[in-house]
Amino acid sequence: MTLLVIGLSHRSAPIDMLERTTLDQPRSRALRDRLAATQQVREAVVVTTCNRTEVYADVVTFHGGVTEIGQAIAEVTDVDALTLRDHLYVHHEDRAVSHTFSVACGLDSMAIGESQILGQLRSSLRQAQTGQEVGPELNALFQRALRVGKRAHTETEIDDVSLSLVSAGLDEAETVLGPLAGLSVMVVGAGAMSSLAVATVTRAGAREVVIANRTEAKARHLAEAYAARTVPWSHREEALAAADVVITCTGAAGRLVSREAAERTAVLRGRRPQVYLDLALPLDVDPAVAEVDGVTVVGLQRLGELMAADGLVPAQVQQVRDLVVEEVAGYLAARRVQAVAPTLAALRSRARSVVEAELQRFDTRTPDVDEATRRQVELTVHRVVEKILHTPTVRMKEMAGTDVSGSYAEALHRLFDLDPHTVAAVSAATVDPPVDLAEPTPVLEADPAAEGTDTTEPGLNEPGTPELASTGTPEPTSPEPNHPTDLALETTGARHA
Known part of the structure; x- marks a missing residue:
């Protein structure tokens, strides 16, 4: 067995490439079908979120698996393989396990520490199980990853760090508009990121917080928690004119705010300054909106640059990194015992x-x-x-x-x-x-990979056999951003991280 993770994320690809490779349900299904038809892939789980498209796979051989998976991604996304290869990363065996656990903990998310990724991983595993595309290797890996992610959120303060992306965007908005206190804020969407945004602007003392969402019940539920108000989805464009800051977090197909809509809004506002904070991928706000007089657009790419320039690693992040290193070592040791x-x-x-x-x-x-x-x-x-x-x-x-x-x-x-x-x-x-x-957050008690289950058959017991206390496994490297080597691989050109 050979464990691989192949994909691209905000760490390896620009926003426009991530948009081109984001998979909706039909394309995700097509990729899974394509992988199931290959000769090299024995198990596969496709994970697609607002800032990543990844294939987790158990393959027959390393090079053969990389080639077939790379081809499948290129075909389904309709992106030329030569173009795609410059943005793909490959994690193999131990680093694949480390990457999986880091993703589950939110360490690899653009909003570090966000918990929404746990639900996305769970959903991806469920789809693979339903399609009988996952077996013992990936089932054990994902079960353990979900448990590690749960540990990160219950045993550390990583949740506090997930506010950093929203906070960075609001800091940019304040450089244009001044303090949030006294300003009107409109939040488009009602998911995890939208909840963070509403909580943050409420604590900052925004004069008014308005929420618009396709599913009105979700918008009302979020609004009630923070004394905000809602507007019907069909009236969202009218509500834009009253908002000084517009935060979009839906990632829906197509643009929610076009240049024309932003121009009409600007006229109604008398060209008073307005900031659009686009936290979605695919983008909710047309980049051309930045050309409208009086309008400033802050997107994920700009926020990524700001956070990278900061260069600080919060203590909470280091806590989770240490937890991941510990869990990876334990998982690999149990996996090797299970292999024999x-x-x-x-x-x-x-x-x-x-x-x-x-x-x-x-x-x-x-x-x-x-x-x-x-x-x-x-x-x-x-x-x-x-x-x-x-x-x-x-x-x-x-x-x-x-x-x-x-x-x-x-x-x-x-x-x-x-x-x-x-x-x-x-x-x-x-x-x-x-x-x-x-x-929504299962406690996965039974995990043979984690516990080192003894598969010795009954009938010939081992009286006095000592437990395996240590395998001498070297401590794995702490998860880091993608650092591909110069190993070029055929067809996809993906690089072994």
Whole structure:
């Protein structure tokens, strides 16, 4: 198995490229179908959000998987592969796990620490489970990632950092309009980012906060929480004229505010200064709106530049990074132990079949032996086999995750003539059923990858076998922004991070 993450995000691509590659439901479905038809991809989960399009996959080979996934993304998004390759990043094995956990914690989001990504990951996994496109590798990875993301929000103060994007935009607005206190603010949308915006401007003392959303019930619910008022979606353009600051957070297809609408609004306002803060992707506000006299547009690209220039890493972010490093180390250690479990189970299965055959031979040759003697012979044989298998079993677990574990497993295969089909069958039998993702924030208690579930078959237990305390796994590197190497890959040209 080879774990890959291939995609592009606000860290690797400009806004216009992200808009071109954002997937709606039909295109997301098309990409999943395209991946299912490839030769290299065994499992796949497609994650598409307002600032990322990514494929998480278990593939047969690294280069083959990168090539086929890159081609699939290019075909579905209708972006030339040569153009796309300059913006794609590739994370492989350990770094793929680290990236997944970082995404779940909101560390890779444009609004650092935002929790909406958990719901998006959950939805992506649910779709893959429904389409039977996910198996043991990605199911375990995403279950663990969801749990890590939940830990980040419950055990650290990362939620405070998610306000930084909104705050940076409002700081820009204040440079044009002066303090927010006394100004009128209109928020278009009622999602997580809109809630942050409403909370922030309310605390800043905005004179009036108006919310417009396609689903009016959601707008009313948000407005009631902050003593704001709502306007019908059909009347949103009229409400623009009364707003000094307009914050858009819908990411809907097409532009919600055109240049013509902004021009009409500016005339009604007598050209008084107005700021549009566009936090959506795809963009809600036509970039041409910035050409209207008296209007300033602040978009995600500008905000990204401002936050990058700041260069400060809040303590909360470092807390979550440390948590991710800890979780990645634990996951990789358990994953390596789980990788050798089928070999151990097959070894015990082989031993059991030998014991059963010899006991049948004993019964045939000594039919007159009484039951008590027969049971004593059976117990003795089992004890002998236990003692013989105990040491190689313990050594196998101790060596899991080391450079020689693979050769040791191969040696066991050869020495004990283990049937590859038996090993594969045992491996398949240890797969967990898909997680129930109905709840908005599930507590995923059963996670074999996390707990290092012992898949040893019953019947030949290991009395006194010590628990695997340490695999000697090197501490993984702390997640960082995309740093691709110079390894150019065919067709997609994606770079191995």
